Amino acid sequence: MLLFVFLIIPFFFAFYLSFTNTRLISPIPPRFVGFSNYVRMLGDDLFGKALLNNFYFVAIVVPLQTIFALFLAILVNQKIKGSTTFRTIYFLPTVTTMVVVAVIWTFLYHPEGTINAILSFITFGKWEPIDLLNTERIAFPAIMLLSIWQGVGFQMLIFLAGLQEIPESLYEAATIDGANKWKQFIYITLPQLKNTSIFVIISTTILAFKLFDQVYIMTSGGPNYSTYTVMLHIYNQGFRMQNVGYASSLTVIFFLIILGFSLIQRIFLREEREVF
Template sequence: MKISKSIYLFFLPGLFLYSIFFLYPTVSALFYSFTDWDGLSDAYQFVGIGNYERALTGDSVFRKTVGNNLKFMLMVVIFQTLTALAFAMIVLKNTKTNLFLRALYFFPTILSSVSVAFIWSFIYDPSLGILNQILELLGLHFLQQNWLGNSDIAIYSLAITQIWFHAGQMLIIFVAGLQAIPEDLYEVAKIEGASKWQTFRKVTWPLLAPSATIVIAYTTIQSFKAFDLVFAMTGGGPNNSTEIIATYIFDVAFRSYNFGYASSISVLFMVIIAFITFLQFKALRSDRISY
């Protein structure tokens, strides 16, 4: 089939917008990462790989933010994926109740992140918050915590909020994936006497792997970029225990006016996300199967 050359013109709008809003900022960040630019002055000096050296060997806060981000990401990826998958299996059939429940689970996704941060900050408040009050009412006062003020658990409290916020979105992807699995495969499994677990392991999961890949990759990127929620709920505190890479980049760029260094952290941030996503794709690819 001969393709008209004019078809390439259809790439132009996308390419133009991509270049302006993605390519140019990315190349700029890469360029400035080798400078000491303060973000304000016209003048800057090239510092070679100095910024990268500083980030990797001389910045204990950056190292802490990477650790915090990994903890946050692991908790969110594992529990958000499992929650979304479990709920998707519960509300799989297109009954009226299930349609309502899907909408209900999806509801948090349409809220603004600042609203979510405000609601959950109130829920977690140690004296006025309803979480500790409910635990008290249930006689579970030993479980009461200083949810956002205890540096040992604050990052996990934020992860719970993130899961509540986005699990509904992932649920929709899983529902679509589950509904695409042919019903006759389940019938065959049933005739063969497969248990529920065997059916899930040998039929559902392999055929759901493409959806799971999307969910896990998207959740990973989302949890690395959870800037607004973290910024609004804890600002990175207490004692940097919830500082993640995205909030640290903001601090370095806009509070310390060190755009050069912030750019180098952004580049490292991009590399970290790309590496983790690559590993996930590789791991999940081995689970894919087609019948």
């Protein structure tokens, strides 16, 4: 019932609006415009730029965050003193709202902020402070760094759960056979984490495509649209330009992209279950 109310109904309503010229506030009643909004999308340079930025973000953040999360999971899975404390520290950014995180990192990236101060200190004053979020070649990588830091704790916990499901007897047998830690990781850990890795990669990809909060708060898509994303484009068209019809068509396409990755996830997981 909740799925019907919060997902299916909004999607079909957005699908209906995408064929109209509905505006947010207008005395003129909406009218049917056919596929005009979708045709307009094909010639929308900003949408193309936003989509490329989304793919760029996904291509960088997803593999780095996945690798880093696996490394942290292996680290905190060791039977060492203080592992629970480290686990909590790594997960803390995930439970902090992105709005708060984005505001804090905006101050860190400021020309007079902590990051510039550290760079100046380690270079003995040779580093000239710059506005990292207003430098075109740096702004998006800066947001990527923030996003990886903020989200890695969630993926770490998923990997940690997967690691704890691996039978200890496999490692004991490998040790007896003379396998070192690296070979145990390659031939035991990675194969046993296949399902977990697929889930982490697909879910992280979906979340990465929904990039909005940090861009909206920190750069508003600038400088020169270098951090502009599809979600920000939808927001601008729907609320700033009040073009609800066109924003709805963008939303439908975005939803289909998310659905496509969800279906890929289901296919991969089904294949893995059949193998094992």
